[in-house]
Amino acid sequence: MRITHFKVENYRSIQKTNLIPLKKYTVFLGKNNEGKSNILRALECAIKCLDGESRGTRMGMKRQGFSFERDFPVSKQEEGGTTKFRLDFEFSKEDKDSFFELFKIKIDGKIPVGVKIGTLGYTLSILPCSFRDKYINRGMILSIDKLARESVEYKILLDGGKLKEKVKNYIFSFWDIRTFMFSIPDSPEKDGLFSLFKKNRKLYQVKSARGDARLSEVVGFISQRLSANYIQSVRTEEYISEILNKAISFRMREIEEDEKVKKALEIVEKAEEDLLEDVAKEIKMAIKDFIPMVKGVKLARRHPTKWYGGMHRGYGFQIDDGNLTVIQSKGDGVKSLLALGLFKNKIPKTRHSVIGIDEPEAHLHPGAIRELNSVIEELSKTNQIVIATHCPVFVDRKSISSNIIVDKGTARPAEDIKEIRELLGVVPADNMINSSLIVLVEGECDKKILKRYFELESQKINKGLMHGEIVIEAAGGASKVPTMCQVYQGMLANVVCVFDYDAEGKSAFKKIEDSKILNSKDLFYSKIKGSKDCEVEDCINVKVINEVVQEYYDIEEFELKSSKKKWSKNLEFDLDHQGITLTETALNEIKNKIVERVQNESDFVHPAAVPFLKRIKNRVESLLK
Template identity: 25%
Template structure:
């Protein structure tokens, strides 16, 4: 499908100029208030609407030079020079225009249709420049070097027509109300009911109007119902009904009611449900149009939503972006693209450019972190401080890149303070724009903590590693090391010769040591257990170190690969 690969705007509202902005499946505009995020989003919508409007005008109707047309200015998305050209420049440049540039990626079908309608061939991309001028005039050009420039621009109206058939933009303002949702539903429902209103059966049997209308609306209602239940699991049913009947279906008003335990008109629902409904509707419309790319342009989608709903919405927007495109403005770290840093666009002082690091995004959003995490791209979460110290030492010895990342501060090992805090710490680090990897003991407490994490839609199984020793029922960090390497220290410092006492090798370290200490007549309690683990940590981190046992080295190697892979995802330009 046709998609926008990059966009540039100059002299539109507060935006004097922007760098060429590469657009991904999901692109995120971040920055402080009043810096120009919304204006960049609106500029993209205005430019696309202008191209689509030009595509619907025939040459005879335009009566203007090729590539020129008169744009309408009655809607919010339409351009008005007196409002939208930078006020500070209007007296100096009364004849200048706002400029919008788009580069579209074409698939094979797009290229075939373009050649059929214009006689010209393009490679992979199509670049369009839009100039919106004073007095309602507009000029659209295909940007192409060489002798073919004039010939291809002679067909610019046909090219705009192709774009308007293949790309559809839906702008969702920050003030999402039930009326905005109903406007979209009316537009789609009128099209769905046009055939019904023209039928002789409808004219002759007006008393069947309600049944026919409900039948025609059923697919739209079904798709909207599915999307709302996907976004808001508590919703039981969504109903679209005709509120009054006349002889012309296309003049009717439509109502939407949502049953989330209480069947209520959308206009009477809370702001959060109203906000999610318009997004659900756009998702529903996109699913029925295989040949059309939907571009969802949303201002602050997190507004009026509970944090848990924001996280769920983020996942659903990412799903939408796999086939279509999403461009949002946000103040929420939850909605930032962590996998591709350059997909986040920093807007500051009315200019814009791709983010170069997570730290720059945090600064733009005002996210504050402890000093040791300020530049971390990846945080490895462990159950306790011993685990963090030992793992950081073992893994940095096993991998030079991990050692360098630790030294540079790009990688941190964080103590969660116990299994019960793993879930909280994972969410905290995620909201602070850190990638995470969780390492847990494979005992009962560790597996319970993992199950709680895995119930979260934002947590992926690839971000979890259990410390496992083959043929053991449970494994702790200390089980990674050989008892033979620990025996001398335990005898010297704790007075227990562990070689004299048999222990079940399937038991974890704490259980085995507890049985031996008690058999030797020694104290074994939580304090003694803690002291022993401290000494194991000291040995593991010492210069004349002890090494992990042979049977767990594949586990260590796999964990090294996991961390190296995540560190490599960082994008620096």
């Protein structure tokens, strides 16, 4: 299950958004005070309302994360109104099967759930869709009005507006929230709308003639598979402690269900100690990606002499990153990384997790930001990630529409990379104004050879080159590639690097890989099977090289013999056998002449190089729009 779209109306600075598409990885971009963080908070609030209904909680709207005075637009509070959210859910095949097993109803599309919040409480409803239209006459409850205090109101659409079952009295108990009650008006409306009616402490229970599928159960089905986690931009030690205590409390509830634990405090104390030790190990593993220098984590009860239950107990948190220190004494950067790392431990594996992160770059060094970005990308494989940021590093370059532009209280998908650059104040080089993809090579000859190959083998890439969407750049040496890679990434471009398979190329490749500047899928060696060292020129058919060398030295016969060395070393060795010394100047001139010849050849690729060149072509094509 996942959320496919989200909509907000009248929440803090957000007046009304369009239906916002949410993908596996979605980035909200915008200037300060435009509403990015408020959209993340709105998403969390909407999910909490679903979760609150499924649990039957009646703890008031603040428990759901909503305060009318704080969250409803101040300019509209005098005239009144409601805050509205919409969540569109798409079910997986497994979810559809489970849903059918519970409700005997087949899901054939998305289910949009509406949340409407007023001064008294909130309303949940299934919005118009094929699911609602199909089962409207089966007694499906379409909306539930949940008041903030004691009373709860439910609404139901019945078949033809007529009751087909006898009505029976029911004595209402304050805590009997899970029983569904409906009043019987003297004159039922044509659409069959019924609501809670209380008289002389008695309620009337009504059921549909056909089926008793209920919205609260549908909401419960969804919320049990959903988890909302909002990570605020200012991540203090109190906030980290709150995350930690929630994670431990979730586990402690499992322990409290054990009858032996309830009867024997000593067993509980021992179990808790073991649990804290296990959780400490799990937390260490969870934050290891964020803080590689961490050596250990220590947890201890703040009130070791009294048993209050997992939900009421606090825990102290110490971290050893070379110096065992309480979390309060750590710097803001470490606290920020800890808060993010702890969420990997907090998320229930049985639920679809939605993680909202506000300004993940806060308090972090640029190197740590890149490290964090790679971890977040990994998290997005198993969780739905929503980010609010000013930082270009977190922009989704591969799917431009996953970046949502937030401006003046509205939100919409970005149309192109140029728009995102302007918003974030990124100034690209003149030749990169329209480009979204850079292919970075070591030298000019490599650039021309690769460009010629793309022209012959890929209409899609050739079109991108002509329109300026793709730029092939020569770094002027392998050692310069990592720095240029960072520069182009800062310009919000996708970058693919192609290296010679020699000592210099391997060193630059490893530098980029270790610093996680790029995904390993975007790094390529010019590797040909059977060769120990290779250059891009090794991709050229030997016949072309032989003809160029013969013309350059005006010799009748020359054959470049294959070996495990790169082509320039082979050339030097074979010319030496003919009494010719290959100088650096001569090598460069021969390279240029080979490139000139390649521009007029349609069959210049060495057969052994075809797999390597195809891999680069396929990757570049996949990164284009």
